[in-house]
Amino acid sequence: MVEKKAYRVVFDYFKGKILSGEIGIGYKLPAERDIAEQLGVSRNSVREAIRMLEMMGFVKSLQGSGNYICCDPHGYFTQSFNMLMVLRDISYNEIFDIRRAMEFEALTLAVQNITPEELERLHDVLQRMDEPMSLKSNAKLDVEFHRILIHASHNTLMIYLTQLMSDLLDIFIKNLRTSILADRRRSKALRAAHWDIYNGLLTHDAPRAYEAMEQHFEIVKEHVIKFEQKHPDFSDQEPDCPDYII
Numbered sequence: 124m125v126e127k128k129a130y131r132v133v134f135d136y137f138k139g140k141i142l143s144g145e146i147g148i149g150y151k152l153p154a155e156r157d158i159a160e161q162l163g164v165s166r167n168s169v170r171e172a173i174r175m176l177e178m179m180g181f182v183k184s185l186q187g188s189g190n191y192i193c194c195d196p197h198g199y200f201t202q203s204f205n206m207l208m209v210l211r212d213i214s215y216n217e218i219f220d221i222r223r224a225m226e227f228e229a230l231t232l233a234v235q236n237i238t239p240e241e242l243e244r245l246h247d248v249l250q251r252m253d254e255p256m257s258l259k260s261n262a263k264l265d266v267e268f269h270r271i272l273i274h275a276s277h278n279t280l281m282i283y284l285t286q287l288m289s290d291l292l293d294i295f296i297k298n299l300r301t302s303i304l305a306d307r308r309r310s311k312a313l314r315a316a317h318w319d320i321y322n323g324l325l326t327h328d329a330p331r332a333y334e335a336m337e338q339h340f341e342i343v344k345e346h347v348i349k350f351e352q353k354h355p356d357f358s359d360q361e362p363d364c365p366d367y368i369i
Contacts, residue, residue: 128163133172136162141181143193150192152182219347223340225285226269229322230336232276234329241275245321252314261304268317275324303346312342 140146155169162169173190176182183193233241237266246269252264274284304310316339323332 130171130175132162132164133158133169133215134175137172138174140183146192148192152190152192154189202238215347219344226272226340227333227336229273229276229281229285230324230332231329232278232281233272233324234327234332236277237275237324240273242321242325244271245324249317249321250273252317258304261310265304265313272320303343306346309342309346313339316342319324359362 129301130237137146138153145174148193152173153335155173156212158169159166173184177184177190181192182190201270246265247269248271252261252268256264276282303313316335319335320332320339323329
């Protein structure tokens with residue numbers, strides 16, 4: 124065996140046990156020396172493999188205690204997306220396109236799968252959004268509306284992937300959402316689109332829901348172009364917006 128590939132033996136060994144369910148969350152890995160002897164590799168290879176598992180969110184190292192199996196792939200994927208964003212110079216338009224695709228697919232499934240309880244929660248959110256409130260409070264309700272919509276797809280993988288991307292998307296959406304909601308005309312148009320989406324879901328009228336979602340993203344797209352020109356760098360701070368009542 125070539126030593127530089129020995130860490131793969133350790134990595135594949137524990138990865139297989141984790142994925143098969145043979146070892147689970149909270150399991151403490153044996154001492155490095157014992158792993159090395161069992162698999163016939165060096166302790167350096169064991170350390171390298173454990174570092175890889177830790178980076179992927181499968182292992183957590185506790186100083187003075189040892190290495191434990193955990194389950195935080197979310198952290199791994201979030202870091203990967205953030206790095207991709209920096210290295211590949213991803214634009215607002217590209218993230219907008221991803222968000223649009225995900226929401227439309229979620230809407231397609233939600234028209235079929237949404238429950239009475241989820242409809243009630245959407246209605247409650249929309250009613251609260253129509254009340255006078257601060258910009259910050261309105262933005263939180265907007266987040267909640269879209270979160271309920273994604274969950275109404277009842278597609279576990281879609282919900283999970285959305286969660287994995289949430290940290291990255293929030294960098295974009297948080298700034299953009301605040302900027303849009305600070306515009307009275309666009310904010311009013313978005314609320315109307317939200318109500319139309321809800322009514323389409325309520326009656327299981329897919330064309331109506333799709334048309335409303337299209338209007339929603341047309342409003343957002345219009346603002347994306349202007350916002351990207353003003354804030355070309357993702358490291359920009361959140362735009363200055365008065366915390367007025369809308």
